[in-house]
Amino acid sequence: MSASPADRKTGTVGKTAPAPPGNPLWGHTVQFQKDPIPFITRLHREYGNTVRFRVLQLWWYMLSDPADVYDILVRRPAEFDKSRLNKQIFRLFLGKGILSSDGDFWKKHHKMIRPAFHKQRIDNYAEIMTRFTHEQTEGWRAGQ
Secondary structure: OOOOHHHHHHOHHHHHOOOOOOEOOOEOHHHHHHOHHHHHHHHHHHHOOEEEEEEOOEEEEEEOOHHHHHHHHHHOHHHOOOOHHHHHHHHHHHOOOHHHOOHHHHHHHHHHHHHHHOHHHHHHHHHHHHHHHHHHHOOOOOOO
16 A cells, blocks of 8 residues: 555655565566565564555565554555555456545445445355364465
C-alpha cells in the first residue's frame, strides 16, 4: 500500500517504518520475486509488525498488526491509495477486486463482503478452521 498524500509530502511513514538494506537500483525486487512468502516472513521476524521494502522504485509497506490493517482499510481508507503498479500486480493474480482497487469501486465491494467477516460469522467458521489447521500441521516437525 502506498503512503497517503500527506505522508508522502512529509515523509513520516518512510521515516518511521524500518527497512532492510537493499540494492540501490532495484531494492528488494529479486528477493520478493524469487520467494515472496519466506521474504515477508523474514521481514516480520526481523523488523516487526510494520516494515517497508522497495520493489523496483516503489516502496511497499507491510503491516502485520490487525489493528493497523483495520485502521487503514476500514477507518481511514480514503487517506491511503494503492499505486497503479500494485493494483496491476494484484489484478494479475486475483482479478479486479478490493485488493486491486480503491475509490468508489472499493467502497461498493467492501460493503458487499463485509458481512462475511462479521465476528459472529468468523466464530461459526472457527471449528472448521481449527480442524483444518490441525490436519495440515499434524505431520510437521520442529523448524518447518
